[in-house]
Amino acid sequence: MLNVDYFYSVPMILAYYVCLILWILLLLALETTLLWALLNPLNFGLIYNIVFGIFYQFKKRNKT
Known part of the structure; x- marks a missing residue:
């Protein structure tokens, strides 16, 4: 099973941010x-992944 950290x-x-910019430029x-x-x-979907990922990283760093 894949880990959420990945x-x-x-x-x-x-990479999500780069894909978002490239997708907008393609459109x-x-x-x-x-x-x-x-x-x-x-x-x-891409914006959700970026925002959720940033908050996940902050939460993970504050735990340790």
Whole structure:
């Protein structure tokens, strides 16, 4: 079974951030509307992973 530390390590949080930026740039390159590029459902999943991962790292560092 996979550990949560793998999904929310610092390199993975940075990877989620890079994927989010590249996804938005791809949508803009495909000439979608700016509103759709920013409010795309995949963006919410990536933003959730970034925010949850940051809070997970803070909580993990405060425990030790």
